[in-house]
Amino acid sequence: MDVNEAQLISRCQQGDQEALKEIFNQYHQKVFRIAYGVVRQREEALDIAQEVFIKLFRSIHQFQGRSRFYTYLYRMTMNTAIDHTRKMKKAPSLSMDQEEGFQLSDDAERRPDRILDHKELEARVKWAMDQLSPDQKAVLIFREVEGLSYQEIAEATGSSIGTVMSRLHYGRKKVQELLKDYVEGGR
Amino acid sequence: MRRKASFFVILVLLLSPFFGAVAFAQVQVRVRAMEASNVGSGFDSSLRDLHDQLGSLFSFSSYRLLKDETVNLSPNQSVSLSIPPERSLELTLINQHRVTAEVRVKITRGGRELLTTLVRLAPGRSVSIGGPKRGEGTIIIALSRMQ
Amino acid sequence: MKSECSSVSKLLDKYFDQEVTPEERSLVEGHLPDCSACRMALDSMQNLRILIKNPVEEAVGKENFPWVWEKIEKGIQRKERLGLWDFLKSWLDVTPLLKRKILIPAVAAAVILILITAPLLYKKISSYPVQSVVEYVESETYNVMVYELETPQVTVIWLFEGLEEESSTS
Numbered sequence: 057m058d059v060n061e062a063q064l065i066s067r068c069q070q071g072d073q074e075a076l077k078e079i080f081n082q083y084h085q086k087v088f089r090i091a092y093g094v095v096r097q098r099e100e101a102l103d104i105a106q107e108v109f110i111k112l113f114r115s116i117h118q119f120q121g122r123s124r125f126y127t128y129l130y131r132m133t134m135n136t137a138i139d140h141t142r143k144m145k146k147a148p149s150l151s152m153d154q155e156e157g158f159q160l161s162d163d164a165e166r167r168p169d170r171i172l173d174h175k176e177l178e179a180r181v182k183w184a185m186d187q188l189s190p191d192q193k194a195v196l197i198f199r200e201v202e203g204l205s206y207q208e209i210a211e212a213t214g215s216s217i218g219t220v221m222s223r224l225h226y227g228r229k230k231v232q233e234l235l236k237d238y239v240e241g242g243r
Numbered sequence: 244m245r246r247k248a249s250f251f252v253i254l255v256l257l258l259s260p261f262f263g264a265v266a267f268a269q270v271q272v273r274v275r276a277m278e279a280s281n282v283g284s285g286f287d288s289s290l291r292d293l294h295d296q297l298g299s300l301f302s303f304s305s306y307r308l309l310k311d312e313t314v315n316l317s318p319n320q321s322v323s324l325s326i327p328p329e330r331s332l333e334l335t336l337i338n339q340h341r342v343t344a345e346v347r348v349k350i351t352r353g354g355r356e357l358l359t360t361l362v363r364l365a366p367g368r369s370v371s372i373g374g375p376k377r378g379e380g381t382i383i384i385a386l387s388r389m390q
Numbered sequence: 391m392k393s394e395c396s397s398v399s400k401l402l403d404k405y406f407d408q409e410v411t412p413e414e415r416s417l418v419e420g421h422l423p424d425c426s427a428c429r430m431a432l433d434s435m436q437n438l439r440i441l442i443k444n445p446v447e448e449a450v451g452k453e454n455f456p457w458v459w460e461k462i463e464k465g466i467q468r469k470e471r472l473g474l475w476d477f478l479k480s481w482l483d484v485t486p487l488l489k490r491k492i493l494i495p496a497v498a499a500a501v502i503l504i505l506i507t508a509p510l511l512y513k514k515i516s517s518y519p520v521q522s523v524v525e526y527v528e529s530e531t532y533n534v535m536v537y538e539l540e541t542p543q544v545t546v547i548w549l550f551e552g553l554e555e556e557s558s559t560s
Contacts, residue, residue: 084455092446099287102458110465181441200442206409225403232434239437296544361525370523374549
């Protein structure tokens with residue numbers, strides 16, 4: 057962690073909201089990317105990003121610098137996103153989000169073909185990712201969306217590199233199988 | 244300590260009608276500006292309470308929240324906020340009743356008045372002003388009285 | 391060839407993620423020209439990465455984050471206010487009163503006062519006939535229509551760009 061980041065974190069731990077804002081400016085896109093990778097929906101991803109930074113401000117005093125700050129933030133983001141998807145599964149869906157089994161809404165059927173294809177594909181990707189265990193999903197998103205190294209993923213998930221590799225391998229295999237029409241032999 | 248607490252509670256109970264009167268003098272209005280369009284889909288979670296209302300009137304496929312602010316209006320004092328694109332929204336509490344609050348709404352741009360209206364806001368009934376275009380979308384401003 | 395393929399296929403994920411050692415890289419790259427199955431496996435991984443990543447990048451590109459910061463600030467202030475309320479509640483512990491004789495006279499006094507003062511406060515506010523939600527609309531710029539529905543309760547003032555058109559800004 058560089059000196060500037062250490063100072064920012066220290067100020068944040070003392071309740072300095074300006075410091076949180078600077079952390080937000082540095083990391084908001086990464087947090088949003090991870091959240092979006094999990095929920096595949098803009099409004100939910102924004103809700104999650106908002107929740108992450110509020111949580112961060114309240115719990116940053118627990119960060120003791122034993123891991124890198126960004127892996128700590130990534131772990132918080134992933135946990136928040138996965139908790140969010142659990143809560144959303146219990147609550148009735150309001151929007152036009154697709155449910156399992158791609159039951160597209162009437163609104164979707166009224167759209168031009170190219171938009172329908174795109175939305176249907178996104179729905180399938182989300183559905184396929186939702187078939188993974190939370191651990192496999194986390195590893196896949198850290199790798200594919202954020203491009204983290206195996207070491208960084210291990211730190212962010214609190215597991216060993218061997219476990220990361222195993223989850224990545226089986227996670228990829230499962231999603232590839234579920235999306236084989238799209239991933240095999242080009243699209 | 245208990246005597247102090249009980250004295251304080253009695254005082255609050257006795258003065259409560261007057262506190263109520265003071266509370267009635269201010270009205271809280273929530274202002275949400277959104278961009279509605281047929282590009283993409285999605286309903287911003289902050290607009291959840293308006294879903295039925297907007298859905299019954301419009302057939303847009305996407306509602307994207309641009310601004311969400313709650314203002315406290317005192318009688319005859321104006322509160323202004325900026326509203327995309329480059330407009331200003333001024334709210335003035337003209338009259339207040341138990342259930343409804345009469346609020347004058349002015350939309351201006353560069354000092355020029357575009358619209359003035361007087362609406363009655365009540366909890367559970369929002370008033371929306373919409374129509375101006377913004378790119379591929381249409382701006383809708385929803386006013387809701389809180390409490 | 392077969393045994394080489396089975397060893398190389400175990401390295402494909404690492405190779406794809408550029409986490410291989412130089413020796414492992416040579417082994418994989420030496421094998422790939424002769425093995426369409428391994429090449430296809432790599433293509434699948436690449437296609438999967440595109441499927442997972444591209445929509446995310448698109449979404450980030452469209453986003454307006456300063457607005458998100460405003461919501462975060464408000465969220466923090468809301469939680470701080472709740473914290474203060476908990477403090478006040480703990481200071482003012484009224485549960486002992488429920489056991490004391492003081493409650494009955496206190497409630498009685500409050501009820502009497504409310505009965506006396508309520509008519510004075512509310513005398514100007516009488517129930518009045520149902521009035522429309524929109525009292526008036528004035529605009530020199532727009533043609534205006536007002537829509538009112540009862541179920542659900544909604545009123546919309548719709549502005550049609552007409553008299554003097556405004557240029558739309560994105």
